[in-house]
Amino acid sequence: MKRRKTLHRWTTVVAGALTLLAAVPANAASKPVSTYDSTTARPIDRSNVDLVAELQPLEKCLYEFGVYPAGGVGYKDSSLPYDHYTPLQASVLTLRAQIMRNNVDTVAGILIDSDGQGVSSMQVAVSSRTTDSQPSIAELVVNDPIASAAYDYVKGAAISVGALRIDAAPLRQQCTIREEFHSLRGVDGRPVTVYTSPSPGSGKMNVVTTPHYEEPVRQLAKRFASDVAIAIDSIEDAGRHDDFAPWYGGLRVNDGMGNCSTSFRVNVSSVITADHCAGSGPYGLNFVNNGSNVGWASNSLKAANVDAKVLTGSTYDNKIWTGPVDNTTTFIKAEGIYPYALAPANGQFLISGAQTGQGALTYQGIYNNAGTACLSSSWGYGCQLLELNAVGTICHRGDSGGPVGQYDPINSRVVALGVVKAVLGDQFSSHKCLITNIEAISFLYGGATIG
Template structure:
């Protein structure tokens, strides 16, 4: 195709995202799995995650990765390329939560300050200092020293809030009724010491009854949570392009090129199972063959998969749904640096390019009735207008760097809340979780 020059983009953070419909059983059966490609990335750290106990899995689902993995200098933190201060932030958060998940709800960063939210009930009236929480942990004390040397203030706030382990217990109990509800979103809100739960209006009584013992910590709201082109693309395939299944039905979008031994293209796990074949704007007879889902991470609670079998470019589409303009996309953005109100841009195959806004909320987990897995590692954004809608799933979410004119990868779109509303939410899967499971790799 004739790909044009990239569109001018405002100097703001950008996100490109996508949502999809789950393929029917007939569609899955009709797809055929190609011969196994030994070069396809495998989740080398997957067994480590699978073998975690309940506490360890709670930490992983909240982006505190277990030590002992491969692919990173610090095997518990896939942040090798970060500068010293954001790396220190992530290290302090990981180490404090790892050691004090029964006391601490979250470690949040805003501007030049950090807040450690602790549960009043767990500390029994004696509020620890951040030095108390870091004592005995060299990585935590070194990170704290780095932050203080940079002028960062770290404070501890005691609230009538759940600890991180309490948050995970709320999620576990919700999982016992997940099959009775169409979709559930669970999002910790450390600033208010609450866990926000979104379900359909008719399901609120069931949720409130089931979570009666957590009543002071939860806030249940009604809402529609759903799984969330460019057209006529050609190899090397770009991000933000339209993905059709074998019979031409439009499902998802592509996002970023991922490099791990070979080059691949990212999309969402829920778009189709491993081996599922993808085409661009056509069926298996008339559409360009984009490749097949080669390594899916749904079993680990991560809504990400790689597409293999063709060639892929390090760009994503911008502009309208019929645009041929694009922009370079490379690098991984430290999502801890996203502040409330930061602007990002979605550029999915169904909605085209538009702005979305960081909400500053914690890691969200979602259950979908038509998906096999509970997905965690989700970032929450506010969307206005017709962006982040069905067909955008799997698409890129990134931060625009005006100095280099590139998009820095942040996430891939998983779903949306109240998509028919002019003001709704968009959920994106943190790309770092996928990179950790695949044992490292680069974007671009």
């Protein structure tokens, strides 16, 4: 049988000091995010993957910016792909989505300030290139009852909402810029490895590529002049041992080609990992841990440009490992979804990868990273990426597929933020940890329950 496990408070060592990670906002931690019966398994519904595949280019680009299409299954037909946010969270996120959806030729981005306890302000960045005056929020939500109702609720909660004009491309032009860079081919005819990340605070699209593809990327950048910021760095898709099922997140799994990690249980019946963690080795699509079967890979989200899939065929628990990579005694419950758009800049989040073990990551914040980054790599075109800062060997090769979340001390759990995708920069020093937004994964799996 499994060894007895002791629940420890989730902590991390930073620069020699033991630091408790910041809690989720008070309005998120006061009650469980979901009322779903976590003891009952249910199948994954892929209807929303088909919905995304049929979107027109602009709609698909907005989806990649975190503006989800209406008409999906598994959640209410609104701007939210998840029904269990608090009323205030839902109103802020709905207002963000509807303003972006309805003003693609005017709005350049939306900046949300969060102090870790809740939202303090919201600013709509309007392109000065497309309007001679600064519109009011009332003008941006006119004729949209969903946006108007959300705006009224947010104002009633005493959250400051305003607009500011900036010299930046509006959303439609940002979509064109992104499409151009991710369609780029090198002299060898192969897709260029490139990363694009909107930065509403700077008014630019951050574009990162490797030294091998620097020349074609810089040539293309000349077409967009001041709308992009080019950087050259390394980009690479990014163990702990257990004995047997039920399997936890943060587990080392091997597909016969290399090691990856598991992250969060989904719909009770499966566990999430990265889609690029698939090989054609002796195990094929079967993943093992220390010789024991963890599950068969299925339900890839690559068709929706999301680097995720699930393992099924065994039993899984709503827990993730804590402590170092050789630990098999401490864990914590993991459930719910943390809305990235409300995450505080410089807020700390948890990683529990099979290579790293337990560590801390720092969120860039929506001013510097709109949480809607995309990466073209050897795996293909992947979007719905969030960018966090990492140091040393935290977020390393082998952590791909592993969990990243926010510690919630009130409910003694970790709330899911995302799944490790890739490393941007030198993975042995200060670098970026790119993760796939868990909100998008839940949406694509038909409003799936995380945990």
